[in-house]
Amino acid sequence: MLKTVLKAATAAAFIAGPAVAEMEEKLVTVVTSENPQTQLMSMVLTMQALQKGAEVRILLCGPGGDIALDEAPDxxxxxxxxxxxxxxGLLxxxxxxxxTAEVCAIYLPGRGEGPEVLMDGVGVAQPPAMADALLDDGAAVWSF
Structure with missing residues (x-):
């Protein structure tokens, strides 16, 4: 009997948890990983959030910025x-x-290049605006 009650209580808590959770309306995805699987999964999950209606901003730094290059690595x-x-492709x-997709403000200077090496649609993040986006109370921040 006790096992049945515990199973029922556990199931009820599990079911109620997601039902009361609210989806964030804004998402900032930060990608710094050089690992291709991690980069891909970051874009898969970001696309899912976008398709669910989230306002999405993507920040690509360090090796993560390489996916935004017009002549990106294999x-x-x-x-x-x-x-x-x-x-x-998913970016x-x-x-x-x-x-909105942007590389870190120091990514291109660190490479000795300008924004002309970025693929269409990718800009350069401005630190004050990005800090605002990351600090926004209504935003979730995912880091990969």
Missing amino acids: TATAGQPPKDMSPQ KAAISNGA
């Missing part, structure tokens, strides 16, 4: 299993679906 453009998607899809 790790950013090669399709990965199971759906043969690439980090850059492009996110941008075309309304996401």
